[in-house]
Amino acid sequence: MTFNSLAFVVFLPCVLGLYYLLKLRGQNHMLLAASYLFYGWWDMRFLYLIAASTVLDFLTGLLIGRGRVDRRGAIWSAGWLLGAAVVFVGIDWSTMSVNGALGVWTVAGSAGMIVVGWLFYPRLRAMEEQRRRRWCLFFSMAGNLGILGFFKYFNFFADSAVTALHSVGLDVLAPRLDILLPVGISFYTFQTMSYTIDVYRGELEPTDRFLDFALYVSYFPQLVAGPIERASHLLPRLLEKRTLNADQFARGCFLILFGLFKKVAIADGLAPCVDAVFALHDPTFGDVTLGVVCFAFQIYCDFSGYTDIARGCGKLMGIDIMLNFNLPYFASNPREFWTRWHISLSTWLRDYLYIPLGGNRHGNWNTYRNLMITMLLGGLWHGAAWNFVLWGFFHGLLLCVHRAIVPRNAEPARGVRQLLYMAGFFLLTCYGWLLFRARSFEQIVTMSATLLRDLGDWTISIPQRPAFSATFGLSLLLVWEAQQYLRDQQLFYRRIPLPIRAWYYAAVLFFLLMGLTNAGGQFIYFQF
Amino acid sequence: MPADSSSISSSDDALAERPVTVRGMALAALWTLLWLAAADVAVNVVFAWPAEGPTRAGEFDKYFYYGQSAEKKMRDMLDPRHHPFQSLLTTGWASPDLASHPLPPRAESPPDSIRVLGFGMSFTFRTLHALSQVDPHAQAEIYGGPSSTINHSFNQFLAHRDRVPEADFVVMGILAQCLPMIHTMAHATWNIEYASPHTYPRFVLDEQGELVREDPPYDTLAQFEEWINEPSQWQQVRDQLSARDAFYTSWAYVQTPLDRSAVARLIRRSVTQRAFAQRTQRYGLDGEQSEQTRRVAIALVRWFVTEVRADGGRPLILLYENPQQDGQLKAMFAPMFEELDVPSFSMTEHVGDTDPADFDDTGHYLRPFDLIAARDLLTLLRSELQSQGL
Numbered sequence: 001m002t003f004n005s006l007a008f009v010v011f012l013p014c015v016l017g018l019y020y021l022l023k024l025r026g027q028n029h030m031l032l033a034a035s036y037l038f039y040g041w042w043d044m045r046f047l048y049l050i051a052a053s054t055v056l057d058f059l060t061g062l063l064i065g066r067g068r069v070d071r072r073g074a075i076w077s078a079g080w081l082l083g084a085a086v087v088f089v090g091i092d093w094s095t096m097s098v099n100g101a102l103g104v105w106t107v108a109g110s111a112g113m114i115v116v117g118w119l120f121y122p123r124l125r126a127m128e129e130q131r132r133r134r135w136c137l138f139f140s141m142a143g144n145l146g147i148l149g150f151f152k153y154f155n156f157f158a159d160s161a162v163t164a165l166h167s168v169g170l171d172v173l174a175p176r177l178d179i180l181l182p183v184g185i186s187f188y189t190f191q192t193m194s195y196t197i198d199v200y201r202g203e204l205e206p207t208d209r210f211l212d213f214a215l216y217v218s219y220f221p222q223l224v225a226g227p228i229e230r231a232s233h234l235l236p237r238l239l240e241k242r243t244l245n246a247d248q249f250a251r252g253c254f255l256i257l258f259g260l261f262k263k264v265a266i267a268d269g270l271a272p273c274v275d276a277v278f279a280l281h282d283p284t285f286g287d288v289t290l291g292v293v294c295f296a297f298q299i300y301c302d303f304s305g306y307t308d309i310a311r312g313c314g315k316l317m318g319i320d321i322m323l324n325f326n327l328p329y330f331a332s333n334p335r336e337f338w339t340r341w342h343i344s345l346s347t348w349l350r351d352y353l354y355i356p357l358g359g360n361r362h363g364n365w366n367t368y369r370n371l372m373i374t375m376l377l378g379g380l381w382h383g384a385a386w387n388f389v390l391w392g393f394f395h396g397l398l399l400c401v402h403r404a405i406v407p408r409n410a411e412p413a414r415g416v417r418q419l420l421y422m423a424g425f426f427l428l429t430c431y432g433w434l435l436f437r438a439r440s441f442e443q444i445v446t447m448s449a450t451l452l453r454d455l456g457d458w459t460i461s462i463p464q465r466p467a468f469s470a471t472f473g474l475s476l477l478l479v480w481e482a483q484q485y486l487r488d489q490q491l492f493y494r495r496i497p498l499p500i501r502a503w504y505y506a507a508v509l510f511f512l513l514m515g516l517t518n519a520g521g522q523f524i525y526f527q528f
Numbered sequence: 529m530p531a532d533s534s535s536i537s538s539s540d541d542a543l544a545e546r547p548v549t550v551r552g553m554a555l556a557a558l559w560t561l562l563w564l565a566a567a568d569v570a571v572n573v574v575f576a577w578p579a580e581g582p583t584r585a586g587e588f589d590k591y592f593y594y595g596q597s598a599e600k601k602m603r604d605m606l607d608p609r610h611h612p613f614q615s616l617l618t619t620g621w622a623s624p625d626l627a628s629h630p631l632p633p634r635a636e637s638p639p640d641s642i643r644v645l646g647f648g649m650s651f652t653f654r655t656l657h658a659l660s661q662v663d664p665h666a667q668a669e670i671y672g673g674p675s676s677t678i679n680h681s682f683n684q685f686l687a688h689r690d691r692v693p694e695a696d697f698v699v700m701g702i703l704a705q706c707l708p709m710i711h712t713m714a715h716a717t718w719n720i721e722y723a724s725p726h727t728y729p730r731f732v733l734d735e736q737g738e739l740v741r742e743d744p745p746y747d748t749l750a751q752f753e754e755w756i757n758e759p760s761q762w763q764q765v766r767d768q769l770s771a772r773d774a775f776y777t778s779w780a781y782v783q784t785p786l787d788r789s790a791v792a793r794l795i796r797r798s799v800t801q802r803a804f805a806q807r808t809q810r811y812g813l814d815g816e817q818s819e820q821t822r823r824v825a826i827a828l829v830r831w832f833v834t835e836v837r838a839d840g841g842r843p844l845i846l847l848y849e850n851p852q853q854d855g856q857l858k859a860m861f862a863p864m865f866e867e868l869d870v871p872s873f874s875m876t877e878h879v880g881d882t883d884p885a886d887f888d889d890t891g892h893y894l895r896p897f898d899l900i901a902a903r904d905l906l907t908l909l910r911s912e913l914q915s916q917g918l
Contacts, residue, residue: 006802250548250556276884463889468591468670494548502559509560510567513791519805 001041002523004263011038012313019317024241028215035220039183044088046182048106049147051084054217057192058210059117060140061199064133065126065206076210078114085110085143126307133200139197144189151182156384184224186381190348192217195231197352204232212238219319221310225303225326225523227344234321242318252315254505260307261473261508263523265515267302268472270294276462278437285454292430294466295437297474300328300333300467303342306523323490324508329429330485332413332421333406334398337429349378367403372396382436387444391435398428469515476507564791566569571790577604595793595800598716598723599783605725606753620673620680620715620726621686621749629657631669631694641665642909645691645841647684648701649676651848654892656699658902666906668697673726675719677709678702678828680728685832688817692839697909700832701846702825704857708811710824711774713744718775718807720800725752730772731828733820739827742772775807813856826864833870842912846905847874851881871912878904 001007015034019027040047055077062069069077089106092099124132149157154177162174195216198204207213216235222228277283277291304325314321324344331337338346357370372393379392413421431451438444466474483492493501546731547713548556575592578584585593596604631643646656646668649900669691671684681700709718713730716723727744745768746752755761769776780800790861811817821862829845836843845865847857858874865872879886879897886897893901 245547246550246553247547250553278881281883281885302896357662461885463887464884468588498552498555499559502556503557503563505560506563506567509564510791513794513798516794519801 001038003306004260007041016316027242027317028212028238031050031220032211032218035215035218038220039218039223040088042183043180043339044093045102046180046185047088048084049151049182049185050188050218051088051214052110053144053147053192053213054188055081056143057140057196057217058207058213060136060196061206061213062208063136064196065199065204066208067129067132068125069121070208073208073210079085080210080214081110081114089361133294137196137200141193144193146393148185148189150177151179151185153380153384155305160386168285181500187226187228188217188223190228190230190345194228194348194352198230198232206233207235209239221302221313222307222321225286225306225310226342227307227310227322228348229322229344230348234319237319244316244318248315248318249280252312255308255312255315256506257312257505257512258311259305259312261512261515262301262305262308262477264518265469266477267298267305267383267470268518269467269473269515270298270301271467273462273464274298274437276464278439278443280462283447283450284457284459284461285450286458288434288450290460292434292437292447296426297470298327299433299436300325301325301474301477302523327485329426330422330481331429332418332425334395334402334425334428337425338395338399340517345378345381346447349374353377364404368400371399371403375399386441387435387438390444391432394432394435398432467515467518469511469518473511473515476504476511480504568790572788575790581670592790592793594721595795595797596787597783597796598720598781600787601723602716602725602752603756604784606756616674616722616724618749619725619726619790620676622683622728622747623749629667629669631667631691634694637667638665641667641812642906642913643694643696644668644699644909645695645697646670646672646699646701646846647676647688648672648699648846649674649681649703649706650705650892651875652676652699652701652846654898655701655901655905658895658898659906662899663906672701673715674722674724675703675706675709675715676701677706677712677728678825679710679713679731680715680729682828682832683728685835689835689839692836692841695841696913697851698841699842699844699846700829701848702829702857702861703848704813704850704853705848707825707857708815708821709775709812710809710821710828711811711817712776713742713773714769714776717773717777717781718804720780720797720804721807725749726758727752731824733827734814737823737827739824739831745769760781774811775804777803780805813860819825822860826861829861830864830868833868843870844909844912845870845872847872847876849874849876849877849881871908873901873905873908875901 002012011034015031018030022030023073035041036047036050039050058073059069059077062073084109090099090103091097092103098104120142124135127135153175158174158176162172165172194297195204195213199206213235215238216229219229219238221233274291274295277287277294283291307321307324311321311323322344324342326340326343328337328341331340354370354374357372357373358366360367375392375396376389379388379395382388382391399440434447435444438447480493484490493504496504562818571592576587576588576589577593602617631637631645634643637643642659642663642665644656644659644667646652647670649672653670653673656670658664659668671688673680673684676684678700681702685698685700711730712718714725714727716725726749727747729747730742731739732742745765746755755765766778766782769781770778777800780796780803786796809815811821813821816820833843845861847861849855849857855874855876858872858877861872864870875881875893878901879893886894888894892898
């Protein structure tokens with residue numbers, strides 16, 4: 001189910017209606033069921049992966065933090081895993097029969113894992129504490145990264161290995177898996193991993209409330225495209241009684257409206273133009289520039305639109321979800337950009353990868369190495385393709401160069417100089433998006449060569465143009481964000497007199513209605 | 529500008545200086561609705577549909593007009609001030625006098641000329657018209673309508689089959705994009721943006737697999753002009769379309785007071801587009817009703833081929849695939865073409881369909897590609913004639 005689908009228009013009011021009627025425990029149980037329904041709308045079988053990830057991190061969290069799992073937690077975990085295997089994979093509900101070999105193997109495998117866990121549990125408990133904690137952390141990382149690696153990266157690494165072997169004259173056949181990429185797998189695996197790591201570091205107490213933890217893993221507003229919530233932020237909000245007031249409700253409604261406006265009016269209105277440019281065999285300088293700039297706004301509005309809707313849904317339930325985008329195109333250097341773009345991922349990478357690698361603690365060269373490793377893996381996180389790695393490399397390079405040439409205590413640029421830096425860095429960001437969006441390495445080379453060779457040839461060879469909703473919507477958005485930036489406040493608009501503020505709401509609504517005629521697509525970040 | 533913008537809080541709750549109250553929300557909603565109503569009026573005034581008709585309409589006028597109901601658009605066409613609409617009003621009918629470039633009598637044509645009688649949509653028109661530009665001795669007489677479906681083209685053929693003896697080849701163009709609309713009987717039920725009032729029969733398969741013809745509620749321009757202003761008669765038209773046309777929705781078709789609202793028109797347009805997209809998917813070659821579409825399409829083309837041959841003509845099928853669908857249309861018809869030994873010509877095999885720069889803003893191939901296709905088509909036509917010793 002996507003936020004811009006008719007199904008969600010029915011789903012959300014039903015969930016909210018029930019939510020407001022229930023008390024805390026009931027709310028959480030209902031939200032868990034709703035979250036599984038929301039995710040299972042695409043493909044019910046992949047719910048098993050979420051259930052498995054939930055069970056794995058619930059158990060390892062308890063074993064790391066408390067050294068034991070109580071009977072209740074063990075029964076819930078085993079029941080959840082086996083139940084998920086039977087219900088989501090074992091049975092073919094369309095024919096009410098066993099779902100072939102996949103179903104049998106999944107159920108048998110789950111039962112096997114439960115038996116193995118039961119057999120190993122006494123040995124784990126008997127281990128010296130630090131050793132047990134390390135083993136449990138290893139199990140969690142191996143399990144989560146194993147799921148991610150198998151479903152997302154297996155074919156990529158297999159194909160890359162075969163290509164490398166071909167290049168040295170070895171002719172081998174690539175083993176290929178004919179599997180779908182589970183929606184949002186990178187988001188929820190990173191989210192559950194952060195829980196276990198935080199427990200391991202002693203920064204978080206593990207929870208023994210299985211269903212609440214399962215809700216933390218699968219909470220539907222941010223399940224498939226983030227933000228990647230830390231357990232230390234989201235879990236307490238799920239465990240405590242929530243209060244909802246008119247202010248949160250109003251903010252929630254506005255965020256949903258604004259998110260839909262960004263996605264439907266702008267991102268979907270720019271998409272045909274971008275798709276056409278990246279399908280061109282021989283683009284001009286004008287084509288590439290148009291396509292890349294349009295894509296910069298498409299991906300921003302698509303992804304931040306999703307986050308806005310997620311945050312809006314959260315607010316309607318009294319649950320605060322973190323800010324994921326903070327005016328990223330107003331950044332004037334790469335360091336600032338990564339404090340503004342996909343904040344939940346960049347802080348995740350900083351806390352769980354860059355700092356453990358050593359961060360900036362061991363001299364310049366080690367810092368550059370750590371930055372490059374972090375950004376390369378950050379690029380690979382986005383997708384199993386070399387262009388994402390290249391995109392990560394590009395941003396890593398920008399960060400290193402910026403670090404090398406700008407002193408840490410340098411005064412930030414002001415006025416016209418800052419504007420120039422912003423514009424210049426926006427162009428660099430756009431080139432990064434070319435690497436990100438390109439369909440092949442050859443296309444990157446062709447388009448880059450066109451940008452250098454045909455500089456100034458503004459001929460546009462595609463008939464597609466941005467939709468009216470996108471052109472006007474983007475203007476409105478830029479004015480809005482400029483105000484947010486200049487006043488340094490997300491909620492600046494509350495100071496504006498109501499009639500003028502309402503004019504803006506009406507304009508957003510009107511452009512959203514115009515945008516409804518754009519062919520709606522999935523959110524770009526679903527594929528990650 | 530702030531000294532260090534990254535200092536902006538990652539949680540904006542702390543910045544909520546003026547908490548919203550229920551009263552404040554109600555007032556904001558009221559003001560928003562007022563502004564929306566004002567925008568509605570402003571759009572209707574500033575982007576009003578010009579009295580002189582579409583030739584004077586600007587981009588925005590057209591944009592906000594598209595969401596009108598099909599009936600409203602068809603009624604506008606009858607307005608004498610909207611003379612330029614006449615082309616949409618008169619197109620597509622199975623009338624004998626609407627030929628584009630009628631073939632001259634055989635005696636007046638050069639002996640080596642190639643004479644083509646064509647049925648189809650704009651793509652067919654463009655390809656066949658390009659024949660004469662590639663070879664001045666090639667001539668084409670074409671009947672069709674906008675986005676002509678197979679049943680529409682077949683009906684055109686039935687109406688103009690007396691012209692078959694005049695032609696060397698009788699060509700039917702099939703556009704993959706319009707294949708699902710084989711289950712319609714009126715252009716205005718599925719093409720809301722450029723609704724044209726013409727109708728055509730729908731063909732369905734009975735239990736024995738035989739094609740059964742279902743006639744539309746009206747089939748002449750005169751009947752249409754008479755009935756649309758006759759409420760009880762027009763209600764029967766709606767009822768019949770509702771019962772027999774798979775794409776009919778009263779939401780998109782029936783004129784209501786909401787036609788006056790710009791906001792309602794935007795909503796209608798988007799809802800209609802989505803509803804049509806769903807139906808197109810359902811009746812398309814990958815949809816749940818694909819088998820029905822395939823069987824009717826193949827049976828109709830088979831019938832066309834048989835009838836053309838019965839009239840002494842040589843049939844040929846022009847195929848226009850959906851972009852990047854790997855010859856789905858050709859694959860569907862291939863066994864039948866082979867069985868009946870019918871020549872076919874797939875546009876995408878000759879000019880490709882993967883580069884957006886090859887198309888104009890109406891979605892048609894650019895002129896040079898039509899000429900390339902026409903040149904290759906002429907080669908095929910000549911080789912067909914040679915193989916028959918002509």
